[in-house]
Amino acid sequence: MLLMVAVGGALGGMLRLAVSNLLARLAGAGFPWGTLVVNLSGALLAGILAGSFGVPHGEAAAAWLFLVIGVLGGYTTVSSLSLQSLALWQSGRHGAALANLSLTLGAGLALAALGWWLGGGVL
Amino acid sequence: MSSWPAYAAVGLGSALGSSLRYLVSLASIAMLGPAFPWGTLLVNLVGSWLIAAFAAYAACRRDGHVARWQPFLVAGFCGGFTTFSLFGLETLHLLGLGRPGLALLYVLLSVPLWLAAAWLGDRFVRRRFG
Numbered sequence: 383m384l385l386m387v388a389v390g391g392a393l394g395g396m397l398r399l400a401v402s403n404l405l406a407r408l409a410g411a412g413f414p415w416g417t418l419v420v421n422l423s424g425a426l427l428a429g430i431l432a433g434s435f436g437v438p439h440g441e442a443a444a445a446w447l448f449l450v451i452g453v454l455g456g457y458t459t460v461s462s463l464s465l466q467s468l469a470l471w472q473s474g475r476h477g478a479a480l481a482n483l484s485l486t487l488g489a490g491l492a493l494a495a496l497g498w499w500l501g502g503g504v505l
Numbered sequence: 506m507s508s509w510p511a512y513a514a515v516g517l518g519s520a521l522g523s524s525l526r527y528l529v530s531l532a533s534i535a536m537l538g539p540a541f542p543w544g545t546l547l548v549n550l551v552g553s554w555l556i557a558a559f560a561a562y563a564a565c566r567r568d569g570h571v572a573r574w575q576p577f578l579v580a581g582f583c584g585g586f587t588t589f590s591l592f593g594l595e596t597l598h599l600l601g602l603g604r605p606g607l608a609l610l611y612v613l614l615s616v617p618l619w620l621a622a623a624w625l626g627d628r629f630v631r632r633r634f635g
Contacts, residue, residue: 384524384527384528387523387524387527388520388521388523388524389520390523391519391520391521391522391523391524391526391585392516392517392519392520392523392585393516394519394523394585395515395516395518395519395520395522395523395580395581395584395585396512396515396516396519398515398519398580398584399511399512399515399576399580400512402580421589421590424589424590425589425590425593427590428590428591428593428594429593429594429597432594432597432598437594437598437601447527450590450591450594451523451526451527451530451591452523454588454590454591455523455526455527455585455588455590455591456519456520456522456523456584456585456588457590458588458589458590458591459552459583459584459585459587459588459589460549460552460553460587460588460589460592460619461549461552461553461555461556461579461583461584461586461587461623462556462579462580462583462584463589463619464549464553464556464557464619464620464622464623465553465556465557465560465623467620467623468557468620468623468624468627469560483616483620486589487612487616490589490593491593491596491597491612493593494590494593494594494596494597495597498597503601504601
């Protein structure tokens with residue numbers, strides 16, 4: 383079971399690196415677009431999977447451990463969000479730091495709820 | 506940064522971070538029960554502290570030896586250890602269980618604590634090595 387999480391986490395982490403690199407090339411390094419896109423897309427996908435299969439109570443199935451806890455858990459990140467928001471704030475870009483946090487939180491939770499609904503789940 | 510050794514280092518770090526996150530979550534449920542997502546809160550705090558501490562350390566020691574560990578430790582371990590998607594799911598799950606107060610508390614507690622942890626990690630290293 384731990385192996386499902388580990389393999390999923392490895393894939394998710396490499397996917398995050400690819401998306402971050404792509405976004406840095408497309409949108410520049412002035413704002414952490416990569417982390418934002420990663421977290422928003424990961425929240426939507428996690429919502430869809432939770433809506434489709436339901437959040438497990440107690441022991442989780444291998445597919446849930448691989449896809450949700452491993453791939454999507456490893457794909458999305460809070461550490462980069464915290465560090466990049468702190469760095470924006472410390473460089474005097476207070477508005478950008480607050481926008482980064484509120485966009486991630488607001489749109490992330492809304493997209494997770496949308497995914498949950500799209501997946502056929504009831505809140 | 507996009508070469509294959511970087512991907513291998515990030516993949517390995519993220520596998521370790523994700524596995525440890527899963528074990529912390531199992532341990533938190535065993536010790537504190539499933540009513541509140543203590544495990545995710547804890548990994549996101551520790552991961553935010555670690556990433557800021559490492560970034561500050563790398564800024565203080567500008568040599569290649571520290572920078573070489575960056576993909577494994579930062580994008581790999583810290584990235585895989587912390588999670589935003591599970592934070593979102595847990596918030597929705599608390600709402601779905603009819604616990605809107607607990608869901609709101611989870612969000613309002615998490616965000617300032619993530620930032621405080623990053624700030625403390627940054628300060629901790631700068632005071633010692635800066």
